[in-house]
Amino acid sequence: MSEQVHNRLAMVRAERKVSRQSLAEAVGVHYQTIGYIERGQYNPSLDLALKIAGFFGLPVEALFSLRPFRPLTDEVYGRSQG
Numbered sequence: 001m002s003e004q005v006h007n008r009l010a011m012v013r014a015e016r017k018v019s020r021q022s023l024a025e026a027v028g029v030h031y032q033t034i035g036y037i038e039r040g041q042y043n044p045s046l047d048l049a050l051k052i053a054g055f056f057g058l059p060v061e062a063l064f065s066l067r068p069f070r071p072l073t074d075e076v077y078g079r080s081q082g
Helices: 009-016 020-027 031-038 046-056 072-077
Strands: none
Touching (some): 009 046
16 A cells, blocks of 8 residues: 655645636546545545646645645744744
8 A cells, every 4th residue: 555645735726716626627637536635535646746736836745745744834934832
């Protein structure tokens, strides 16, 4: 079994106001595939990951990682001083 690929796809899609259907059509997959990727139920192929990153004009590592992403607020504002 392959390792889970973590992603920020849902967040980027929402930020850019792109529907699953629109993204799916642009990269040549079924819209349900986008949902499966977002929920971590399906790891995209390298080809598909690169197409998705290219669609958004982002480096692939901005969307996909083998390690969980830190919360965006930590990355933008630094670790909270609880």
